[in-house]
Amino acid sequence: MTTVLEAKHINKYFKKPVMFHVLKDINFQVKKGEFASIMGKSGCGKSTLLYILSTMDTDYEGELYLDNKLISGSDSEHLSYMRNKHIGFVFQFHYLLSEFTILENVMLPAKKLGEKSYQEIEHDAMDKLKMLNIEHLAKKQASRVSGGEKQRVAIARALINNPSIIMGDEPTGNLDSHNAENVFNIFKRLSEEEDLSLLIVTHDEDFANKTDRIIQMEDGKILL
Numbered sequence: 001m002t003t004v005l006e007a008k009h010i011n012k013y014f015k016k017p018v019m020f021h022v023l024k025d026i027n028f029q030v031k032k033g034e035f036a037s038i039m040g041k042s043g044c045g046k047s048t049l050l051y052i053l054s055t056m057d058t059d060y061e062g063e064l065y066l067d068n069k070l071i072s073g074s075d076s077e078h079l080s081y082m083r084n085k086h087i088g089f090v091f092q093f094h095y096l097l098s099e100f101t102i103l104e105n106v107m108l109p110a111k112k113l114g115e116k117s118y119q120e121i122e123h124d125a126m127d128k129l130k131m132l133n134i135e136h137l138a139k140k141q142a143s144r145v146s147g148g149e150k151q152r153v154a155i156a157r158a159l160i161n162n163p164s165i166i167m168g169d170e171p172t173g174n175l176d177s178h179n180a181e182n183v184f185n186i187f188k189r190l191s192e193e194e195d196l197s198l199l200i201v202t203h204d205e206d207f208a209n210k211t212d213r214i215i216q217m218e219d220g221k222i223l224l
C-alpha cells in the first residue's frame, strides 16, 4: 500500500518560558485511502503535531515525507507549494471569507497555486460543490449560509487542488451531532471512493471509533 505521509523520529521542544519536550520521538505513517484519527487528552501535543505534519511549523527535529518525498528541511517557498498542492485543511472554524461567494471561496487555493485558468478552476470548484451536494449555494455570499453548510464549503475548498491528504483539527468541534455525522460521512466517502487519506484530530470518541485507525497520544508520545 502506498504511503502518503510519514513522520520519522519527530521531536519538538518549546524553549520558552522553560524548556519543554512536547513531542517525543513520533513515528507513524498514513497510507493512501486511510482514514485515521488522532486522540488524546488536552495538552498532549495533538495540535503541535498537526502543525508540523501540515508543514506550518518547521522548528522541529526529525524527518517528514509527503508522497514519499522528504520535505523537512525544505525552504519556505517549496513548503508553501507542497502544502497548497498536496494537503487540504479543515479546521474547527471554517475561515471562509464572508464577503466572497461560496464559489469564490472554494476557488481561492487553486488561484493561489496558479496552475489552471479561471474557467478551469471555476469548473473544478463547481464539481467539488456538487460532490458535497451544495452546488445550489455557489452564488451565495459566505456570510449567508449555515454553520453546517460552511463546514461543507470548507471541505470543498480543501479538495480543490486534489490533495493527497486532508488534515483536520477538530473539524466537527463546532457542529451539532447531525452536522458532525454529515462531515464524518463525507470524509468516509472520500476515503472509500476517492482513495483520499485523512488525518483528523478529534475529541469526539464516536467519530474516532468509526475511523479506520485511532492514533492515541499521551504526554507527547504515540501509544502503540
Ligand SMILES: Nc1ncnc2c1ncn2[C@@H]1O[C@H](COP(=O)(O)OP(=O)(O)OP(=O)(O)O)[C@@H](O)[C@H]1O
Binding pocket: 014, 015, 016, 017, 020, 022, 040, 041, 042, 043, 044, 045, 046, 047, 048, 049
Ligand atoms: N507556543 C508554545 N509555547 C510553549 N508551550 C506551548 C506552546 N504551544 C503549546 N504549548 C504547550 O504544549 C503542550 C501541547 O499543546 P497542544 O496545543 O499541542 O495540545 P493539544 O493536545 O492539541 O491540546 P487540546 O486538545 O487542548 O487542543 C501543552 O502543554 C501546551 O501548553
